[in-house]
Amino acid sequence: MSKTVSSGYLCEHYDITQRGFQKWVADGCPVLERGKAGTAHKFSTVDVHLWLIERAIKARVKTEGGEHYDRTAEEARLKFHQANISEMNEAIQRGELLPLDTALSEYGELLTNARAKILAFPKLVPAKYREKLKDGITRALNELSEAG
Secondary structure, three states, X not given: OOOEEOHHHHHHHHOOOHHHHHHHHHOOOOOOEOOOOOOOOEEEHHHHHHHHHHHHHHHHOEXXXXXXXXXXXXXXXXXXXXXXXXXXXXXXXXXXXXXXXXXXXXXXXXXXXXXXXXXXXXXXXXXXXXXXXXXXHHHHHHHHHHHO
8 A cells, every 4th residue: 555755754764865865756756746845745655666666677677788678669669660561561562562582583584584585596697606606695694693
């Protein structure tokens, strides 16, 4: 059950100085009622205790890189990436973007057709040049296939 208490009570309870407690308030310790001039602030024992627990957890939970875990930042990062995925899916549905496997398949078909047409080209030139042209084209196509 929560009690409404003064900062003096909390300083004694948590064994900290008044100055240390003022730092807690500056760091976000919840104030139930702000005191007017000459009147002390009022605090909820449950709210203060929960704030201290949350603060302790944040101090201990770290990411792989050793930084403190920030749930709000991580949620924002997740939402950002989910929005990007959604945007890409919409672009695919509108036909503005192709899935990788579809693009590779269509690109492969284009290359196969281009190769067949290039290899047919020597048939269009006089017979005395065909063999040299065919050899040159074959070497060039082999070099291209080895490079990629």
